[in-house]
Amino acid sequence: MQTKTAEILCVGTELLMGNVVNTNATAIARGLAELGLNLYHQSVVGDNPGRLREAVELALSRSDLLITTGGLGPTYDDLTKETIAGCLGRGLLPHEESRRAVLEHFRRMGRAPCPNNLKQAMMPEGARVFPNRNGTAPGCAIFGAGKWEGKVAILLPGPPRECEPMFREEVMPFLQEGSDTRLVSRCLYFFGIGESALAQKLDRLMRESQNPTVAPYCKTGEVMLRVTARVGKEEDPEPVLAPALEEIRREAGEFLYGVDVGDLQTALVRALLEKGLHVAAAESCTGGLVAERITQVPGASGAFEWGAVTYSRAAKERVLGVSRETLERYGAVSPQAAAEMAAGARRASGAQIALAVTGNAGPEPSEGKEVGLVYVAVSSPALSTVRELRLPARGSDSRAFIRELAASHALRLGLEAAWAL
Numbered sequence: 001m002q003t004k005t006a007e008i009l010c011v012g013t014e015l016l017m018g019n020v021v022n023t024n025a026t027a028i029a030r031g032l033a034e035l036g037l038n039l040y041h042q043s044v045v046g047d048n049p050g051r052l053r054e055a056v057e058l059a060l061s062r063s064d065l066l067i068t069t070g071g072l073g074p075t076y077d078d079l080t081k082e083t084i085a086g087c088l089g090r091g092l093l094p095h096e097e098s099r100r101a102v103l104e105h106f107r108r109m110g111r112a113p114c115p116n117n118l119k120q121a122m123m124p125e126g127a128r129v130f131p132n133r134n135g136t137a138p139g140c141a142i143f144g145a146g147k148w149e150g151k152v153a154i155l156l157p158g159p160p161r162e163c164e165p166m167f168r169e170e171v172m173p174f175l176q177e178g179s180d181t182r183l184v185s186r187c188l189y190f191f192g193i194g195e196s197a198l199a200q201k202l203d204r205l206m207r208e209s210q211n212p213t214v215a216p217y218c219k220t221g222e223v224m225l226r227v228t229a230r231v232g233k234e235e236d237p238e239p240v241l242a243p244a245l246e247e248i249r250r251e252a253g254e255f256l257y258g259v260d261v262g263d264l265q266t267a268l269v270r271a272l273l274e275k276g277l278h279v280a281a282a283e284s285c286t287g288g289l290v291a292e293r294i295t296q297v298p299g300a301s302g303a304f305e306w307g308a309v310t311y312s313r314a315a316k317e318r319v320l321g322v323s324r325e326t327l328e329r330y331g332a333v334s335p336q337a338a339a340e341m342a343a344g345a346r347r348a349s350g351a352q353i354a355l356a357v358t359g360n361a362g363p364e365p366s367e368g369k370e371v372g373l374v375y376v377a378v379s380s381p382a383l384s385t386v387r388e389l390r391l392p393a394r395g396s397d398s399r400a401f402i403r404e405l406a407a408s409h410a411l412r413l414g415l416e417a418a419w420a421l
Contacts, residue, residue: 006037007063009055011070011080012158013046024069024156027164031172033215034185034228037065047077056087060144060151067171070158072137074116081140084153085124089145095123097131098138105136130170135162141174184237185228186259188248189267191412193255195223201251205244212244221405222264257415264411265293271418272303272353279414280306280349282320282341284332284358285374287311289407306349310341316358320344331367333358335386338375342386346379353380353417355410361402362393372402376410382420387413 008028014020025042032039041063045055052071059066071080085092099121106113120137123129130139137157144151154171156163176182190198195218199206202225206214212229225248229240249256258267272279281290291307294300308319313332316322321344322337330336338358346354359374360366372391378384389409391402 004038005063006032006039006065006067007059008039008042009059009066009068010042010044010158011047011052011068012044015044015070016046023160024158024163027160028067028069028156028167030217031167032067034183034226035172035175036183036228036230037175047071047079049079049083052080052083053087056084056153060087060148060153064151065175066151066153067156067167068153069156069163072120072139072155072157074114074120074136081122081124081155084155085142088124088142088148088151088153090124090126090142092122093125095121095129095138098123098129101131101138102136128174130156130166130174132157132162132166133169134165135159137162139166139170141171180233181230182233183228183230184241185226186241186245187262188225188227188245188256189258189261189263190223190225190252190255191221191257191264191408193223193252198223198225198252198255202248205247205251209244212241214244214248220401221408257412263293264408264415266297268411268415268418269294269297269300269303271415273299275418275421277353277418277421278303278305278349278351279418280304280345280351280354281410282308282310282345282354282356284309284311284316284341285361286357286403286407286410289403290355290357290410293407293411305351306345308345308348316341320348331369333360333367333369333373333375335375335377335388338377338386339379339384342377342379342384352421353378353414355414357406357410359389359391359402359406361406362399371398374402374406374409376406376413378410378413378417380417380421383417385413 008025010022010025015022029039045051071078102117102121123140124142126143128141132138139156142153156166195216212227215226217224227244229237231237231240261267283290288309294304310316310319313327320341322340326336326340338356341356342354356377360369360371362371371393374389375386377386391405394401
């Protein structure tokens, strides 16, 4: 499909009122950027047919492609499909394949569908239907008629677990149909350097490179660079990507922890599995967050051995073997305690690598240690060390921020230990 400009319209009063975080718009915007499509507008509208029609007509007046999320359910206020089909001059017709999918969904659950469930199987005439493998509401692409000839509206379900896979698996390939080129991206993940510092290191590349393009994206304590090349349908993208990737590694490789890995925990689990290694974690201020993030990764059972939340001094001493002398002389938030926690976790678990975190996440100083003082440690045959972190307190969410960033530093340290073995 050929298009020049795109717009996102998210439908739902819950989004408008701030009751639900709008992750769909972020995921779709990133996907459109990968496809090289220009996105100039995003908006949110409540579940009101009149205001929805106004928003749709405004979007179609200035964009070739409108992508909506939400309002495809079976209830009385799910009117996105009916409203947009009407705007584009299309009636609704039964769609047999979607009807069968709805019936099969309820059969698997051992329930009978209500009549209003089957309204989800009504599709605009001439639409391209996108199956929903994670729910009952199919998506669709509606092609405009009359004054909207040449315009396209793509309707996606609202729940992120349905919307985002449908967009990736169905809509993105649809948007590339008919093109003699394709976009290929590599995502490079950095930890320990801020976006501005990374941009300064790569200033020339980011300003001057046209193919591939280099774009930064920030998240807590991390930066992701997306390097995107436009190549022919059958062209090998690697020669186009390679010079930029080599320059990035040369200028900022010390902070790079993976390519196309997604996050620190995935990079760590992959490295451990590749080498047949196991990791354990002993945590205090992070309260199990390191272990929780590792076990988010599919396949982590082959790499994660053991975890303990030793929040009190007594638990550190009893479970991990941290000496009473260390705790009394240096305190629980100290490099000495962190080192003994890591060594004790490795000894107790039998894992080749053990991580430890101890610190003060706030909200008040404790035992003379300021908020944000954290020690992360690793114990392994090739790398045993402790790092002191002084993490910034940031308003009302400072405790959560410190814990999250401390866990990230521990995961990065575990990755370095895995690389060293």
